[in-house]
Amino acid sequence: MAEQPSNDVLRVVGFAGSLRRGSFNRALLDAARQLAPSRMSISRIEIGDLPFYNADVEGAGDPAAVVEFKAAIRAADGVIIATPEYNDGIPGVLTTAIDWGSRPPGAAPLTGKPVVLMGASPSQVSTARAQLLPLVRSLER
Numbered sequence: 295m296a297e298q299p300s301n302d303v304l305r306v307v308g309f310a311g312s313l314r315r316g317s318f319n320r321a322l323l324d325a326a327r328q329l330a331p332s333r334m335s336i337s338r339i340e341i342g343d344l345p346f347y348n349a350d351v352e353g354a355g356d357p358a359a360v361v362e363f364k365a366a367i368r369a370a371d372g373v374i375i376a377t378p379e380y381n382d383g384i385p386g387v388l389t390t391a392i393d394w395g396s397r398p399p400g401a402a403p404l405t406g407k408p409v410v411l412m413g414a415s416p417s418q419v420s421t422a423r424a425q426l427l428p429l430v431r432s433l434e435r
Contacts, residue, residue, distance in 0.1 A: 302333070303333055304333055304334040305335055305337070305369065305370050305371050305372075306372045306373065306374055307338075307367060307369075307373055308326065308339070308375070308376065309340070309391060310322075310341075311341075311384055311387060311388030317378070318414035318415060319414055320338075322376045323376050326376075337370075341363065345357055345359070345390075346390055347393035347394055352398070364395065364403045365403075367404060367407065371408075372407060373404065373407055374409075374410045374412065375388070375409060375412070376412050377412075
């Protein structure tokens with residue numbers, strides 16, 4: 295990420311790996327928005343309408359929800375992902391978002407984009423297992 299001149303606003307998009315209205319991770323993103331410094335804007339984008347990744351669908355042209363999702367990431371200076379932990383990993387809806395955001399190879403909107411990974415959960419280990427190496431590796435593609 296290039297250094298921002300002092301009068302520029304750092305544009306960040308965030309999405310939660312939970313679709314539940316009362317999600318702790320949606321609340322975490324909202325808290326980040328409220329606590330962000332004045333030179334940072336955080337916009338929440340929704341991922342619930344993204345279809346499962348399918349190379350045949352991609353080959354025919356990205357669906358509208360995917361086009362919007364990718365455009366929001368491309369226009370941002372950085373990304374925040376708030377993930378719950380489902381069965382010792384990340385939820386399928388988040389995998390779908392990362393799959394679309396990491397395509398096509400070499401021109402993916404997530405390529406080279408700074409990403410903050412965070413999570414909230416009432417469990418004893420919170421979202422530690424969801425934030426382990428497999429998720430980080432998928433974001434490095």
